[in-house]
Amino acid sequence: MTKKLISGNEAVAYGALAAGVKTVAGYPGTPSTEMIDSLLKMDIEGTHVEWSTNEKVAFEVAAGGALLGYRTMCAMKMTGVNVAYDSLISIAYSGCTGGLVVYVVDDPGVSAGMSEQDSRGFALLSDMPVLEPSNLQESYDMAKYAFELAEAIQGPVFLRSVTSISQSHGLVEIEERILPETDHPLFEHNMEKYTKAGAVICMNQHKALIERLDAAGKYIAESSLNSLCLKTSKGVGVISVGVGNSYIDEAFDILEENQIKTDDISVLKLHNTLPYPDDEINAVLKHCTRVLVAEELEPYLENRVYLNAYKLGVKVDILGKNDGTYSRIGYYDADNLVNGICKLLNTALPALPENTDTAPEKKCAARPITVCAGCPHRGTYISIQNAISKLKMKKSEVVVTGDIGCTILGTTPPFNALWTEVSMGASIPLAQGLVYGGTKNPVLATIGDSTFFHAGMAGLVNALQHNANLTVIIMDNGWTSMTGMQINPGTAQDFQLGSWKQLDLKKVVEGLGVEDFHVIDPYDLDTTARAIAESMQYQGVSVILARRECAIQSNRRKIKYSAIKLDLEKCVNCKQCINITGCPAIAFADNTISIDYAQCNGCGICTQVCKFDALVKEQ
Amino acid sequence: MSIKKYDIYIVGVGGQGVLTIADILTSVAFTREMPVNYYPTKGMAQRGGFVKVQLRFGRSNVGPDIPQNSADLVISMERSESLKAVKYLKKGGEFFLYDNCWEPTAVMLGKAPYPTLKEVWQEVTQAGGAVKCLSNTDLPLYQGKRIRDNIYILGGILQSTRLKEIISKDDVVKAVTEKWPKVAESNVFAIEKGMHSEIKTAL
Numbered sequence: 058m059t060k061k062l063i064s065g066n067e068a069v070a071y072g073a074l075a076a077g078v079k080t081v082a083g084y085p086g087t088p089s090t091e092m093i094d095s096l097l098k099m100d101i102e103g104t105h106v107e108w109s110t111n112e113k114v115a116f117e118v119a120a121g122g123a124l125l126g127y128r129t130m131c132a133m134k135m136t137g138v139n140v141a142y143d144s145l146i147s148i149a150y151s152g153c154t155g156g157l158v159v160y161v162v163d164d165p166g167v168s169a170g171m172s173e174q175d176s177r178g179f180a181l182l183s184d185m186p187v188l189e190p191s192n193l194q195e196s197y198d199m200a201k202y203a204f205e206l207a208e209a210i211q212g213p214v215f216l217r218s219v220t221s222i223s224q225s226h227g228l229v230e231i232e233e234r235i236l237p238e239t240d241h242p243l244f245e246h247n248m249e250k251y252t253k254a255g256a257v258i259c260m261n262q263h264k265a266l267i268e269r270l271d272a273a274g275k276y277i278a279e280s281s282l283n284s285l286c287l288k289t290s291k292g293v294g295v296i297s298v299g300v301g302n303s304y305i306d307e308a309f310d311i312l313e314e315n316q317i318k319t320d321d322i323s324v325l326k327l328h329n330t331l332p333y334p335d336d337e338i339n340a341v342l343k344h345c346t347r348v349l350v351a352e353e354l355e356p357y358l359e360n361r362v363y364l365n366a367y368k369l370g371v372k373v374d375i376l377g378k379n380d381g382t383y384s385r386i387g388y389y390d391a392d393n394l395v396n397g398i399c400k401l402l403n404t405a406l407p408a409l410p411e412n413t414d415t416a417p418e419k420k421c422a423a424r425p426i427t428v429c430a431g432c433p434h435r436g437t438y439i440s441i442q443n444a445i446s447k448l449k450m451k452k453s454e455v456v457v458t459g460d461i462g463c464t465i466l467g468t469t470p471p472f473n474a475l476w477t478e479v480s481m482g483a484s485i486p487l488a489q490g491l492v493y494g495g496t497k498n499p500v501l502a503t504i505g506d507s508t509f510f511h512a513g514m515a516g517l518v519n520a521l522q523h524n525a526n527l528t529v530i531i532m533d534n535g536w537t538s539m540t541g542m543q544i545n546p547g548t549a550q551d552f553q554l555g556s557w558k559q560l561d562l563k564k565v566v567e568g569l570g571v572e573d574f575h576v577i578d579p580y581d582l583d584t585t586a587r588a589i590a591e592s593m594q595y596q597g598v599s600v601i602l603a604r605r606e607c608a609i610q611s612n613r614r615k616i617k618y619s620a621i622k623l624d625l626e627k628c629v630n631c632k633q634c635i636n637i638t639g640c641p642a643i644a645f646a647d648n649t650i651s652i653d654y655a656q657c658n659g660c661g662i663c664t665q666v667c668k669f670d671a672l673v674k675e676q
Numbered sequence: 677m678s679i680k681k682y683d684i685y686i687v688g689v690g691g692q693g694v695l696t697i698a699d700i701l702t703s704v705a706f707t708r709e710m711p712v713n714y715y716p717t718k719g720m721a722q723r724g725g726f727v728k729v730q731l732r733f734g735r736s737n738v739g740p741d742i743p744q745n746s747a748d749l750v751i752s753m754e755r756s757e758s759l760k761a762v763k764y765l766k767k768g769g770e771f772f773l774y775d776n777c778w779e780p781t782a783v784m785l786g787k788a789p790y791p792t793l794k795e796v797w798q799e800v801t802q803a804g805g806a807v808k809c810l811s812n813t814d815l816p817l818y819q820g821k822r823i824r825d826n827i828y829i830l831g832g833i834l835q836s837t838r839l840k841e842i843i844s845k846d847d848v849v850k851a852v853t854e855k856w857p858k859v860a861e862s863n864v865f866a867i868e869k870g871m872h873s874e875i876k877t878a879l
């Protein structure tokens with residue numbers, strides 16, 4: 058045992074290593090990314106770790122190992138489960154002989170973007186157990202435990218965390234890594250289990266799935282995962298799960314400081330919503346007359362508490378989301394528990410902080426983020442605008458769909474170029490639909506390289522097959538950047554790990570048979586705008602591959618593309634360099650333009666915008 | 677030294693080194709075997725976005741999020757972003773403001789307002805907090821070079837707030853020296869200068 062200062066995501070990685078994990082696959086996504094990022098930095102021969110093309114692929118890669126009886130894991134952010142689900146339900150039906158763990162991180166409060174979807178809903182849909190650690194140490198312990206549970210029931214298990222735990226750092230006790238097993242026999246040929254050939258097979262698998270969830274209930278009960286502490290009979294009780302557990306002590310402290318006694322409150326701290334811990338829930342229902350259910354996001358547990366109360370025929374007041382005590386929106390802190398418990402006790406906090414005033418915040422200057430200094434995407438957004446002007450159209454008449462990643466920053470000022478943000482890969486089919494909807498002007502779709510490989514290719518194939526009239530701009534910066542610079546299939550060979558191989562996006566697009574295909578450098582505004590304008594006039598699918606490396610990555614290798622000279626004699630303070638490029642390296646203060654050379658990478662975009670030659674490339 | 681419960685809410689802008697201050701305090705806690713939960717919210721890959729960190733010392737079982745009206749100390753590294761932290765400060769708590777202005781483009785171009793120091797100060801006072809303000813204009817030089825402002829700020833915090841009751845200057849010196857052995861001298865200099873910087877407590 059050693060104590061290490063690590064994050065919740067790293068704790069899961071160490072837990073998996075201590076369980077002897079054989080394969081770990083995933084697709085990046087805040088808040089779960091560091092689980093795999095940290096493994097890729099370690100020297101762990103014998104364990105295969107990869108960034109897969111998307112979450113469905115990652116799940117399938119992990120599942121393959123579990124079919125052979127090995128311990129495997131896949132990792133994703135909450136929206137990744139949407140992508141993986143098709144295979145997930147199928148493997149859940151079949152089961153597997155090894156321990157297969159799906160690590161997913163939900164994001165109450167949306168600090169990482171997209172949605173507040175509660176992955177426990179997927180566990181319900183697929184009858185899979187879901188383990189919910191409430192702190193860092195438990196993230197480690199339960200990662201290990203998840204493999205044992207999965208092996209015991211012979212089926213996949215969710216390990217579900219939330220942003221605040223996965224991103225927190227603290228002391229965690231960890232053990233030595235266990236080397237993965239190597240000597241399993243070959244895959245058992247079993248059509249009844251591993252295919253879906255016919256109704257009987259499928260319904261038998263469905264039955265087996267339900268039995269596995271029951272078995273999980275027994276296994277969890279035997280391992281005393283949950284803690285139940287019953288106090289005064291006919292009193293009040295609190296049921297919490299996951300991160301909610303970690304706020305109870307603090308809430309009790311706050312209540313005690315305010316002379317509200319907490320010794321009489323029964324507490325059930327749960328670490329799994331599914332399989333429903335009915336015995337423990339019923340123990341609380343039989344013991345208490347008022348019960349508070351504290352769970353972030355959806356009232357899955359709470360609804361079960363209602364059902365169980367009905368089945369038991371007990372009259373218990375249940376406080377939670379259904380009665381409006383709690384909201385389904387946002388994350389929890391100790392205040393949520395304090396307020397809920399006060400309501401439970403029909404009391405009020407004497408000094409209940411009334412200052413939930415948002416007035417100070419309203420005076421805060423808006424701080425829209427924009428792409429980095431030297432970002433290649435900047436050239437693409439400006440050129441889209443220039444191409445539209447070239448064709449004598451108005452920006453408000455040309456729909457440009459956006460996709461996920463840094464590429465979506467085209468929605469922010471000064472570009473305001475993109476109209477939609479839906480999900481990975483949606484930009485191209487959405488544009489196709491807009492064309493069929495009768496949109497008069499050309500429709501453009503923008504998408505990053507990682508997103509293109511993830512879920513964009515199928516959309517492009519569809520547009521090509523149906524000969525849709527649209528322009529696709531693939532913004533190829535060589536990395537999966539938004540999530541912190543992961544390697545994707547298109548990343549240059551020099552940066553691929555071990556035996557991984559680059560797939561050249563240019564050849565991929567050519568291979569699909571795209572006839573109107575332009576490969577350009579987005580740092581060159583004229584060529585880029587010309588290519589976009591031509592594509593917009595072409596009848597059929599046009600693809601523009603805008604290629605230039607992410608500036609953060611080239612900066613790490615100290616690449617400066619040129620030295621930029623600012624000639625204040627020539628500058629007339631028109632500020633167009635700022636208005637058009639929005640480059641954070643250019644500032645205006647005391648009536649003078651200045652350049653922050655620490656940020657500027659010499660991309661030269663501003664020099665193409667300045668009409669007075671005040672900004673020029675030296676050499 | 678007894679381990680007290682002590683919550684710190686830190687705000688600033690990505691690229692300012694907000695995480696560095698939190699990292700140092702966390703490693704001090706680590707070496708002293710003091711329970712700590714360090715929860716950064718960094719936003720995306722780019723600089724210039726809102727960044728916050730929640731540091732909770734002294735409790736072994738505590739959730740990551742600090743409730744409103746309860747942080748013992750707020751550290752703000754950017755004037756305007758300070759306003760987002762006001763509601764987390766407890767009555768009687770300390771609000772350390774490094775008065776740095778990182779103006780968004782619209783402000784730079786004169787198209788959007790930006791709060792004055794007085795406005796921020798009043799908001800903190802109204803929330804029952806005590807402002808400790810360090811100016812960003814007289815950052816000292818070490819052998820002709822600008823020192824790291826976040827380390828200097830840490831010196832200012834140790835000088836002026838109750839953080840010193842749980843973390844000493846020696847703790848911080850040790851932590852930064854271990855972290856950056858090559859520039860130890862200039863960092864120790866920065867802490868010293870911060871410890872002796874001028875901290876305003878009234879407007």
Ligand SMILES: Cc1ncc(C[n+]2csc(CCOP(=O)(O)OP(=O)(O)O)c2C)c(N)n1
Nearest residue numbers: 086461462463464505506507508537538539
């Ligand atoms: C289903 C799903 N998986 C993962 C993510 C997280 N995510 C957001 S942006 C992004 C990377 C996009 O990379 P790329 O398309 O190359 O654009 P870049 O950021 O490099 O410009 C990822 C993985 C997500 N939002 N949805």
Ligand code: SF4
Nearest residue numbers: 428429432463607608
């Ligand atoms: S991280 Fe890379 S791709 Fe994203 S905005 Fe910055 S330079 Fe552009």
Ligand code: SF4
Nearest residue numbers: 431640657660661663
């Ligand atoms: S060359 Fe101009 S646009 Fe490019 S990074 Fe430097 S200042 Fe920004």
